[in-house]
Amino acid sequence: MSRPTISEVSALLTDLADFRTRGTGSRAELMSRKADLLERIAAAQPDDAVAAEVAAAARARADELTAQG
Numbered sequence: 001m002s003r004p005t006i007s008e009v010s011a012l013l014t015d016l017a018d019f020r021t022r023g024t025g026s027r028a029e030l031m032s033r034k035a036d037l038l039e040r041i042a043a044a045q046p047d048d049a050v051a052a053e054v055a056a057a058a059r060a061r062a063d064e065l066t067a068q069g
Contacts, residue, residue: 001044003041027065028069035058039058
């Protein structure tokens with residue numbers, strides 16, 4: 001699993017801004033993308049327990065939103 005690129009992070013931030021200002025996109029899909037990026041960051045930093053905790057919390061929230069439909 002590779003670290004996210006700057007363009008991937010930038011694209012997510014752009015989409016999050018669009019969601020906040022225009023309501024475009026899916027909250028569950030955006031949270032899933034965020035969780036994916038955080039998981040990749042945590043995987044690249046195996047000794048960073050905080051990064052792993054943040055990634056796990058993001059994944060749990062993404063899964064919750066996805067289950068809600």
